[in-house]
Amino acid sequence: MLAYLGLHKLDSCIRSWVHTQSFFPSALGVLVNPFYFARRGLFSHIQEMAPHLKGTILDVGCGQKPYQNLFHADRYVGLEYDTPGNRSNKRADFFYDGVRFPFGADEYDALLVNEVLEHVFNPDEFLDELHRVLKRGGMMLITTPFMWDEHEVPHDYARYSSYGLMSLLKKHHFAVVEHKKSMSDLRAIAQILNTYIFKKTRWLSRGFYSDLFLAVAFMAPVNIAGGLLAKIFPDNEGLYLDNIMLARKE
16 A cells, blocks of 8 residues: 555656646756747746736736746736637636637736737737737737747647737737747757657557657657757757747837
8 A cells, every 4th residue: 555655646746747847847857848948948038027017917828827926916817719628628717709808998917928829810800909908008928939830720820920920019009128039049940850759659659658758768869969959059040939029018
C-alpha cells in the first residue's frame, strides 16, 4: 500500500510539473515541452508587460486563463466564443456569439488578447468590439503568431506581420506603445521543426507517458540544438514566432 501511494504521489508530481512546463517553461522545460520556444517567448514577454494592465482586466479568448496570476487585477474576467466545447472545457466567465461582446462600452481598464486574432474571421468587427469595451486610455496586450503551422483547424484564418498588426490596430484607433518579436533567431526554426515532429509522431501516442517519452527522445534534442545554435548565429528580425504588442485606446 505504501509503495502504491508513493508511486501515485510521484505520478501526480510528474504530471503537475509537466503541465506547468507547458505554459511556464523553465530551463528544464526543453526536455519535455515540444513547444518550448513558443511558450517560453510568450510567457517572458507577457510577464514583462503585465504590470501595464491594471484594474478590471478582460481576457478575450481566455481558454484556461493560464496567465491570470501574472496580473494584479481588481477583477479578472474570461471571455470565450460560445460553443458547446468551450462551455465544457474553458474557464470563461462569459461567452459571446462571435460578433458582439456581452458588455457595455468603456467597461474594462485593460484587455489581454493572447493568440486569438488568427482565429477571428471578422477582424475589423472584432477590433471594434475590443475598442468599444475598453476605457479611453486603457491598455491592451495582444499577441499573434507570425510563423506557425495551421492549428485549431478549421478555425485558423490568418497570420500577421508586425506591419500588418500595427496597421490594423491603428485603423481601429489603438496606439502601439511597445512591440516585441518573440524568438527572432534560429530558435524559431527549431520550433517549427519540433511542431512538424510533434504532429508526425502523434500516431505513436498512447497516453501521458508515451507523449513524455516522445518529447524527450525526439523533440528535446531539437530544443537543445536550437538554443545552442541561436547563441552562435545572428538574429533575424524578419523571421520570428510571435508578435507581442502593448497598445493604448486613443
